[in-house]
Amino acid sequence: MKFGKEFGTQMVPEWQEAYMNYNxxxxxxxxxxxxxQRPSVSDKVKSTSKASSLRRKGSLFRAFSGLTSHTSKNDKQDEVIxxxxxxxxxxxxxxxxxRYQTIFLKSLEEGGELELIFFRRLDNEFNKVVNFYRTKVKEVVKEAKELDIQMEALIALRIKVHHRTDADVTPLTFETNTGSNPLEVIQESKVSEEHQVIKLKDANESRMASLEVLNRIKINAAPETPISTMRSVFNSLNLDLNYNRNELKAAQQKLKRAFIEFHEKLRFLKNYNFLxxxxxxxxxxxxxKITSRNAADTYLEMVEGSYLSQSDEVAKLIARVEATFIKHFSNQNRDQGMNILRPKAKREKHRVTFLVGCxxxxxxxxxVAIILSIHTRDFLKSEEQIQYxxxxxxxxxxxxxxVLHMLMYAGNVYYWTRYRVNYSFIFGCKPGTELRFKEVLLISSSLSVLILAAILTNLEMDLDPNTQTYxxxxxxxxxxxVTAxxxxxxxPFNIFYRSTRYFLMACxxxxxxxxxxxxxLPDFFLADQFTSQVQLLRSLEFYVCYYGWGDFKKRDAQTCSDSSIYKTISIFIAVIPYWIRFLQCVRRYYEGSDSTQALNGLKYFSTIIAVVSRTVYDQRKGTTLKIIAASTSGIATIFSTYWDLIMDWGLLNRSSENPWLRDKLILPNRSIYFIAMIVNVILRLAWMQTVLDFTEASFLHRNALTAIIASLEIxxxxxxxxxxLENEHLNNVGKFRAVKTVPLPFSYEDEDKDL
Structure with a gap:
């Protein structure tokens, strides 16, 4: 692989603009x-034979550069920059x-203008890289100081919690065998109600840890649950520091995640520096090589003397973070700690490719077997076709x-990977647990085999006279x-991508x-998927009705179709995904994280009204209901389309560098964006089939047409x-946001944060 491609593949996607523009x-x-290489053809023909014959001889008479030094006395005469x-x-x-600037000494030579432009751009790139690296180093140094304070508070909290547990023991001595207490030996040298000093004895260091820090902090590590949220709404949650093991465990977990993300950021910086x-x-x-000059040594000497090469803060921080993590969060087990901090890259498995193809x-x-079975037995013309x-x-x-949704997601993952959209970071997946497109295809293809085999078995048992008794x-x-x-x-076993399954269930x-x-983001992204799977949720409702009321024994769904309760529940089923998104928008607006969520919630509320009106019209008909359904659906469609194109996709920007798109695009072909916008508008109008009574078409069964419309929405x-996700990725790129922001477990009452 050429260096240019390798350089591009090893970049941190969110920092791509900050790298040297090698291409x-x-x-x-x-x-x-x-x-x-500009000489004319005739000059080339005359000089080709002479140059080829003298090239090797000429190289024999060049000056010797020496074995111990790359410079000679005549180097000053050959200075280029x-x-x-x-x-x-x-x-x-x-x-x-x-700020570094290269002075090109050969600019008066023929073609020197091009080389002068090259060095100017080279200087700009180098200064950009050095400044970005310096800025990021200052950020991590500041974050390291904050983590120092957090660790001091965590250690003090650990000591306080264990002291309360064993308050009758003086002096206190703990021997650590598990990861719950990281200190090897803790001896109490002085105990009082107002001030306690604990002497920490370690194999490498001995220092004093004061519990005074507990008087100036509040704990933020209480796990978020529905009960805690309700308490906070009614202002009955006590935010003072409570010294109990549960809050200690929660604080430790938060700080552990903070160290993992901080270490990842340091590794990104180290890789950025090296690349x-x-x-x-x-x-x-x-x-x-191209100019036959000797400028590389001079320029690289400047690179080696710059902040980019001389700074060692990142290397020192990496060593200290690893030592701290191993000591305090991995029970002195280096292998365990390093496996967490530096997870191994996920490798492509050939058996996955084989199974997908199989x-x-x-x-x-x-x-093919299902089509042949239906065709040979004239199933479409039989009386059982309508019942089926x-x-x-x-x-x-x-x-x-x-399965269709999974196939679309597999296509998304393929193109996200191809255009380096960091979907695993955006979704917040644990490193190495994200599903690649082949693994998504494996799940969808294996499930499709089960479904098609069941359909074929069902058809054979229905059409075969020998199996009528079954x-x-x-x-x-x-x-x-469904049960399977x-x-x-x-x-619960670690098979069938357990981490992904549990991640989805948590969302x-x-x-x-x-x-x-x-x-x-994973929560509202999943909820958005359900807004396009309303028909799947209604199928689940049909399962409950069909099997719960015993209609499967006589293959007759008349009970479900004639039940007013079933029809009412069908309306609520269709509304549930949009109601969830509405509540999520309310929560985000309440938190103040995004003021536009009020409009987003209004969009979903308008969609709820449109869905209810269309469903009621589909069940009862009537001119008035038809007008209401058409008008509410039209308003919701305009609102949703506007939000898709402008807010979610970031398109339709007149002042953009790419007219009517956005300033930065990932796809090389701009026409794809316009095609996608047109297709989005057309597919958004799928609701018209309900109002215009397309479901009553004689050439296609009602359920088949409903399935087609639902597939178009998927x-x-x-x-x-x-x-x-492309727009989300570009927002992260614009803010150089490459690691997750983990909330720290402790906050401080004073502003200076000096403990």
């Missing part, structure tokens, strides 16, 4: 090379920092919606399939409990997913 500098070098350093003030921080230094070395060596092949074979579409089809179509068992196949999928989803629980939990959601 552009390489383009400038290509222009210099083309200029130097000189580096000057000037102090430039930093307006934000009120400090001065050096950029290596890139400057490569580009200067390429310059020397399952897709089986799925195609089953589809009213009962069995809704049961299996639910799985079809789920109709009850035939009807139980969909229920068995649910058991796999809640399986689902927070969605159900909205607005009692703080809303994160496809629209899949398109929305890509551009929504």
């Amino acid at each position: 552009y500098l390489k383009t400038l070098l290509k222009q210099i090379l083309l200029f130097r 000189m580096i000057s350093t000037m102090q430039q003030p930093d307006e934000e921080q009120g400090e001065e920092y050096p 950029n230094q290596f890139a400057f070395s490569k580009i200067m060596k390429k310059y020397d 399952f897709f092949g089986c799925s195609l074979a089953l589809i 579409m009213n009962t069995i089809f809704p049961l299996y179509s639910m799985f079809g919606f789920f 109709k009850t068992i035939t009807e139980l196949l969909p229920l068995g399939l 999928v649910l058991l796999i989803a809640i399986c 689902l629980w927070r969605c159900i409990c909205a607005p009692l939990y703080m809303v994160t 496809i629209r959601r899949g398109i929305w997913n890509f551009f929504r």
Whole structure:
């Protein structure tokens, strides 16, 4: 792999703009090379033979550069560049920092203008890299000081909690064998009600830890639960520091996550430093090769003497963070601590690729078998066709919606990976647990094999006269399939991507409990997926009705279709996803994190009114209801489309560098964005099939048309997913946000935070 591609793949995606623009500098070098190769064809023909014959001989008479030194007495005569350093003030921080400028000494030669442009751009890139690195180093040093204070408070809290537990023991001595108490030996040298001093004895250090810090802090580590949220609403939650083991455990977990994220940021900075230094070395060596000059040594000497190479704060912080983490959070187990801090990269497994191909092949074979079974027995013309579409089809179509959604998500993951959208960071997945597109395809393809096999078995048992006595068992196949999928989803064993399953279940629980939990991006992203799976939720309702009321024994869904309770519940089922999103918007607005959430909540409220009016019209008909359904749906569609294109996708910006798009785009072809906007508007109008009575078309069964409309909405959601996460990624890039912000467990009453 060429260095340019390797350089691009190893960049931190959110810091891409801060890296040296290697490709552009390489383009400038290509222009210099083309200029130097400018002689006419006749000159080339005359000089080719002579140059080829003298090239090797000429190299034999070049000056010897020496074995111990790269410089010679005549090097000053061959100087190409000189580096000057000037102090430039930093307006934000009120400090001065050096700015490097290269003086090109051969600018009067032919083609020197191009080389002068190259060095100017090279200086800009180098100063950009050094300034960014300096800024980030200052940030991590400031964060390190904050973590120092947090660790002092945590250790004091640990001592206080254990002292309260064993208050009758004086002096106190604890021997640590577990990770709950990180101190090897703790001896109490002085005890009083107002002041306690604990002497810490370690193999490497001996210092005094004061418990006075507990008088100036408040604990923020109480786990968020629906009960705690309700208490905070009624202002009955005591925010004072409570010395108990549960809060100690919660504080320790928060601080542990903070150390993990801080270590990751340090590793990003270390990698950023190394890659950029290596890139400057490569580009200067390429310059020397093209121009036959000797400028690389001078320039790289300046690079080595700059802050980029000389600063060692990051390396020292990495060592200290690792030592602290191993001592205080890994029970002195270095291997365990380093596995947490430096997780191994997830490797591609060939068996996943093989199984995906195998399952897709089986799925195609089953589809062909189902089509042949229906065609050979004239099932579409039989009397059982209507009965089958009213009962069995809704049961299996639910799985079809789920598989289609998974296929769209697999496509999203593929393109997110291809265009380096950091979806695992945006979703907050643990390193190494995110599903790649092949793994998503494996889940969807294996599930499709189960579904198609059950459908084929169901058809064969229905159409075969020898199995007519087993109709009850035939009807139980969909229920068995649902049971199997649910058991796999809640399986406690570490199989079938347990971390992902539990992550989704945790997000689902927070969605159900909205607005009692703080809303994160995975929560409202999952809730948005359910707004496009209303028909799947109605299929679940049909499962409960069909099997709960015993209609499966006679294959007749008349009880469900004629029940007023079933119809009323159907309205509530359709509203639930939008109501969850509305409550999430209310919670985010209440927290003050985003003032636009009030309008977003209004958007979902308008959608709730539109869904209710369309469902009522679909059940009762009537001109008045039709007008209400059409008007409310039209308003909701305009509102939602505006929000999709402008707020969620960040498009339709007239003053953008890319007219009617946004300043930064990931996809190279701009027309794709306009196509996506048009498709989004068209698919948003799928509700018109309800108002215009397309469901009554004679050429297609009502349930089949409903399934098609629901599939179009799932496809629209899949398109929305890509551009929504693309916009989120670009926002992170604009703020250079590459690691998660973890709330610290302790806050301080004073502003200076000096303990």
